[in-house]
Amino acid sequence: MGVTLIVNPGSSSKKFALYKDDVRVLDAYVESGGDGYNVCTLLKGVQQGCTTINRRRFHESLNDFLQKAKELNLINDLFDIEKVAVRVVAPGTFFQEHKVLDVGYMQKLKSVEAIVPLHIPHLLKEIEIINKELPHIKLLAVSDSAFHSTIPDFIREYSLSESETKSHDLYRFGYHGLSVASVIRRIHAVVGMDAERVVVCHIGSGVSVTAIKNGKSLDNSMGYAPGNGLIMGSRAGDLDTGALLTLMQIKNMKAIDAQNFVQTSGGLKGMTGDNDLRILLERKVKGEVLATKAIASFVYQIQKTIGAYTAVLGGLDLLVFTATAGERSSILRDLITKNLSGIGIVIDQDKNEACISKNGVISQMGINTKVAVIKTDETDEIFRITKTL
Incomplete structure (x- = not known):
């Protein structure tokens, strides 16, 4: 019985x-969500139901998950689990490869902890719990x-000396x-074509x-660290160096201190005091000035990047929305695509409003550039990679 745990x-x-x-x-x-998790x-x-937990239980949620697996007789005990794979978000050429997570890997991970304050501290805590509960397993780091x-060198390199x-x-x-890889893998099944x-x-x-060309990444709006690029929940994105x-x-x-500040007190949180897009869209509907301006900035940056990538790709066959807000918010998708008809992007309002948290094509019939919602599945992508390690 081969059992793999994905975290x-x-x-x-x-x-x-x-x-x-x-x-x-x-x-x-x-x-x-709300006052808890x-x-x-x-x-x-098949969904079994949802419950609300407090912050303490959030930190112990892996233990609860393992207990649930035993209650459902999916495993007899923790020794049934052979491999555990964790998603790693960290800057560095070392971290651009999938590896066995050993002592040397942990040392390197801790050395860049301050650069990624929203991901690595949580990951290190989770690894600590895994090592405590499952000391016998093979632990894998999936990049x-x-x-x-x-991404070609002329795109991935900064304007600094080679040395x-x-x-x-x-x-x-x-x-x-x-x-992105999980989305690309399912384009044909959802859209009915290979874009x-x-x-x-x-x-x-x-x-x-x-930006994807022939199934491979050409460019990505995030840069050296995941706090760079576009406006995010609490991340400022590309803040001018001056x-x-x-x-x-x-x-x-x-x-x-600056690294932590721009990633935890910037973005939508810094602009409005709230980092939840759902709440900000509600505040915008009520006509609140701060939320309206923040959403306008947020949408503009995404539109500008879509336009830029369409140019460097030499045109666009398919625009995909994914992840929580991309999959769930028809309002946000409408705002983002509203001014993009000049580059061939036009959505069907009925299709857009009907496509909530499910896969589907939402572009108008007869339009060359397809627009689709494709649910992300990082979990399956991680599992697929673990089979190669």
Whole structure:
């Protein structure tokens, strides 16, 4: 009996999955909502129900998941689990490969912890729990940036000297690679065609846009670290260096303080006090000025990136929306596509409103550029990779 556990600790959520003889038998998704965290469990793809837990239980949710697996007789005990794979979001050429997670890997991960304050501290805590509960298992690190290793050097390199670039490993690594790869793998099944030129908009607490040419990553809006690029929930994205240096001087911040500040107090949270797109869209409907302006900035940046990637791809065959907000919010998709008819993007309002948290094509009939919602499945992508390690 081959049992694999998948652990995906994100910046504001956790996902767990159990595979038994290559079959996905149990899932749990934990995300912030209201005054606590919502936990939804699926048994062989069928939702079993959702509950609300507090912050303490959120931190212990892996233990609860393993207990649930035993209660359902999916495993007899924890020794049935042979492999555990975790999603790793970290900058560096070292982290652009899938690897066995050993002591040396942990040391390297801790060395870049401060650069990715929304991901690595959570990951390290999760690894600590895994090592405590499952000390016998083979632990695998699955890279979130490996998919973007195909980005050409002239795109991934910064305007620095070659010696500085290489000696300090400063490249645009790109992120959300597992999500994008899972989407690309299912385009034909959802859209009914193999698209050559694709732009994928991953919109969740983290936000990125990826340009795909013939199934390979050409560019990604995130750069060296996952805090770069577009406006996100609490991440400022591409903040002008002059503005950042001025802010550091005024607030007397060290580099590590500035790194933490722009990733935890920037973005929509910094602009409005709230990092939840659902709440901000509601505030916008009520006519609140701050929320309206923040959503306008958020949408503009995504539109601009879609336009830029359409240009470098030499046209666009397919635009994809994925991740929580991209899959669930027809309002957000409408706002983003509203001014893009000039590059051939036009959606059907009825199709758009009907496509909530499910796969589907939402573009108008007869339009050359297809627009689709394709649910991300990082979990299956991670499992597929574990079979090669």
